Amino acid sequence: MSDVVTAAVVALNEKVAGGFTGTAKFVISGEGSLILDANGAREGDDDADVTLTADAETFQGILSGDVNPTAAFMTGKLTVDGDMGLAMQLGAFLS
Template structure:
């Protein structure tokens, strides 16, 4: 597991205040790895999910830092979404 994934898992769990997520979402960080977010919080994993979001490490970090709006990243092609779009929007609300 890369340092970027380890750091991102910790940041996501902190951002979510230890609360889980109703559904299963996967972030694929290009050239780094994958993170699953579910009822147990965030963890490094490449398991199947209801929605998969893919972005570069820079875009993912900007979303975590609040510098990039996830919806705007999707609309401009910086973030791709495959699967349940409603769940992706719900996660954007949790992270925003």
Template sequence: MSEFLEKAAAELNSKLAAADFDGTAKFDIADEGAIMLDSDGARVSDDDADVTLSADAETFQAIFEGEMNPTSAFMTGKLAVDGDMGMAMKLASVLA
């Protein structure tokens, strides 16, 4: 398991602690693996989810660190979304 995934899951857990996120989402990170988000928090896993967000590690790192807006990443083609778009928008507000 990559150090990047572990660090990203920890960052997501701190962001989710104050949020009301009631669905399931997966971050599919190219050449790294996947992180699941649900009511239990974030963890390294590749389970099925309501929405899957796919991008490279650099894009996800910029989103997690607040350097890139998730909506902008999607609009410029750096972030792909598959599944429940409403859930993706809810998740974007958590990450912002």
């Protein structure tokens, strides 16, 4: 597992802490992917209700609060495939 994915798993588990009810996959270009569900975040490439894809720099910025997830989506730095309502719920956790 890459250091970026490992750090993302830790950060997501702190930010979401069991409050997420769907299944989301985060694909970090060139690094790997992780899954977030009711059990928390973990490395994985399972099917999910929504898939969010970004490069490592954008994803790290979103997790640190330096990059607004909605702005990243609007500028094409973050792509969303699947349940847009679930993506918006994630955006609230990550902002």
